[in-house]
Amino acid sequence: MTVTSDRTTATNVRIGDREIGPDQPPFIIAEMSGNHDGSLDKALDIVRMVAASGAHALKLQTYTPETITIQSDAPDFRLSQGHELWGGRTLWDLYVEAHTPFEWHEPIFAEARKHGLTVFSSPFDPTAIDLLESLDTPAYKIASSEIVDLPLIRLAASKGKPIIISTGMASVGEIYAAVQAARSTGNDQIVVLACTANYPADPAESNLRGIPVMRDTFGALVGYSDHTIGIGAPIAAVALGAVVVEKHVTLSREGGGVDSAFSSEPDELAALVSQTEIAWKCLGQPRIGARQQEKEGLRFRRSLYVVQDVKAGEAVTADNVRSIRPANGLPPDDFDSVVGRTFTRDVARGTALSLDLI
Numbered sequence: 001m002t003v004t005s006d007r008t009t010a011t012n013v014r015i016g017d018r019e020i021g022p023d024q025p026p027f028i029i030a031e032m033s034g035n036h037d038g039s040l041d042k043a044l045d046i047v048r049m050v051a052a053s054g055a056h057a058l059k060l061q062t063y064t065p066e067t068i069t070i071q072s073d074a075p076d077f078r079l080s081q082g083h084e085l086w087g088g089r090t091l092w093d094l095y096v097e098a099h100t101p102f103e104w105h106e107p108i109f110a111e112a113r114k115h116g117l118t119v120f121s122s123p124f125d126p127t128a129i130d131l132l133e134s135l136d137t138p139a140y141k142i143a144s145s146e147i148v149d150l151p152l153i154r155l156a157a158s159k160g161k162p163i164i165i166s167t168g169m170a171s172v173g174e175i176y177a178a179v180q181a182a183r184s185t186g187n188d189q190i191v192v193l194a195c196t197a198n199y200p201a202d203p204a205e206s207n208l209r210g211i212p213v214m215r216d217t218f219g220a221l222v223g224y225s226d227h228t229i230g231i232g233a234p235i236a237a238v239a240l241g242a243v244v245v246e247k248h249v250t251l252s253r254e255g256g257g258v259d260s261a262f263s264s265e266p267d268e269l270a271a272l273v274s275q276t277e278i279a280w281k282c283l284g285q286p287r288i289g290a291r292q293q294e295k296e297g298l299r300f301r302r303s304l305y306v307v308q309d310v311k312a313g314e315a316v317t318a319d320n321v322r323s324i325r326p327a328n329g330l331p332p333d334d335f336d337s338v339v340g341r342t343f344t345r346d347v348a349r350g351t352a353l354s355l356d357l358i
Contacts, residue, residue, distance in 0.1 A: 010221045013162045013189040015139045016118030018056055020162075020191065021221060025277045026238050029141075029246040030055040030269060032108075034098030035257030043104060044111050046251060051115035053269040058112045059141055059246065060105065062132060063124035065095040098258040102131055109135050122146075129155055137161070141246075142178070144168030144197045144225075150181040157182035162189040164244065166225045168197025172217070179218050191244050192218055194237070195225035200262035203228045211240040227262050231272040238279040245276055303329035304338070304353040312345045321353055328352035 012021030020027045030050040036043035050058050069077065069091040081088045100108070105121070112119035122141040123129045129152075132140070140156040144166040147153075157163050163182050167175050175192065182190050192214055196205045206228065215222040223244025224237035234245045250263035257263070264272060290298060308320040316338050323332035329352035330338065341358045351357070 010215065010219055011188070013191065013221065015057065015120070015162050018118060020243055022241065022243055024243070025280050026242065027057065027223070027244045028055045028273050028276065029057045029059050029244065030249040031059045031061075031246055031259075032100070033061055033248055033257075033259045033263075034100070035248070035250040035259055035263055036100065037255070037257045038097065040104050040107065042251065043100070043108055046249065047108060047111045047117070048115060049251060049266050050249060050269070051112070051117050053249075053266060054273040055117070055249075055269060057118040057120065058108075060100050060108065060119070060121040061098075061124070061143070062100065062102070062105065062121040062128035063095070064099055064102065065092055067125040067127060068095050068099075094258070105131060105135060109137075123152070123156060125152065126155060129159070133159060139164065142166060144170065144195055147174055147178045150177060153178055153181040154185055157185040157187040160187060162191065163187065164191045164193060164223070164246075166193045166195045166197075166246075167214075168195035168225070175214070175218065179220060190218075191221045191223050193223045193225040193244065193246060194242070196227060199227055199259070200229055201227040203233055206233050206237075208233070208237050208240050211237060211242055215241060229262060231264070231268060231275060234272055235275050235279045238276045239283065245272070247272060299327055300325045301327035302332050303327045304332060304335060305329050306347045306351045306353055306357075307349060309349050310343050310347050312343055314343050316341050316343070316358060330354065 012019050014020070018027055032043065032046050036046060047058055071092040073090060077091050079089050109119050118138060120137045120139040120141065121132055122143045123132055124146060139162040141164045142153055142156065147165060147167060147170050165178050179190060179192065194208065194211050194214060198205065211222050211224065221243050222241060223246065224234060224242040225246040226234050234247065237245065247269065248259045248263035249269050250257050250260040250265060252265060253260045253263065302323045302325055304321055305324050306320060307322045307324065310320050321335065323335065338358055343358055347357055
């Protein structure tokens with residue numbers, strides 16, 4: 001499919017009490033996924049950890065094994081043996097382990113809100129959207145594998161809330177179709193996430209230079225869903241224009257959890273929050289020249305100064321006039337045009353050289 005650039009201009013969106021856009025610090029989403037390891041208490045501990053880290057939002061995944069697949073041992077329903085994390089497992093067994101029970105959503109949402117976190121989820125079928133609507137979710141996230149489920153995207157977008165679409169594995173045509181499906185409902189509160197749907201992802205596969213291309217092609221805000229180890233990729237993504245960063249999190253990689261191998265621990269998540277904001281601040285404006293904070297420094301550039309007491313009639317030489325700091329005298333490059341000329345009056349050492357002195 002050939003897609004021409006979408007001329008729609010991306011506008012800021014608001015999720016909870018946070019405005020999201022290029023003129024705002026990056027919106028950091030902590031993805032719990034299945035790292036609760038089947039324990040509601042651990043899930044609530046993750047909520048509290050995310051809040052303490054300074055991240056802005058907590059995200060869940062809302063499905064049951066029955067709503068995402070069927071129980072089958074057939075090859076179609078089994079991951080390849082070579083998969084780094086889940087090789088050979090059936091989809092059913094993986095989702096039994098990884099899912100967040102529907103009945104856990106209310107206490108998790110309540111705990112997140114108690115700690116000032118924005119909380120929302122990825123729905124995987126209409127029953128998930130019904131549940132999330134009952135909890136007054138402020139946004140929806142479409143997972144990479146669901147980008148081709150256009151009816152699901154239209155249903156989520158029809159609720160009139162911001163919709164974040166992850167694009168791992170997707171072609172330009174598939175991303176375009178998903179964005180248009182959301183817009184067909186009259187909803188233009190869209191963020192598209194660059195993503196490599198590999199777990200963990202090799203940084204060399206990230207192709208972050210595609211972020212500004214996606215922004216211009218789809219006319220939407222663009223963020224980054226990260227599955228690499230560490231925080232280097234998210235920082236680079238922000239430098240290239242990502243306004244949202246999503247990262248899987250865990251209390252401890254050694255403590256288990258289906259996604260823990262590529263998830264950030266508490267100190268890493270806190271560093272991601274602080275360092276991506278620094279990266280955003282560093283972007284500044286597309287201009288070249290002295291900054292307001294550099295004005296004092298301008299005073300101490302080099303210029304030509306009289307460095308020995310001289311008498312009227314003496315010649316300008318390399319001994320009595322030099323290029324030094326500060327910057328009140330003639331430019332250093334003027335030395336060749338003044339050397340050999342004579343002083344018109346006595347001049348004290350430390351006087352800025354000016355044309356009226358020679």
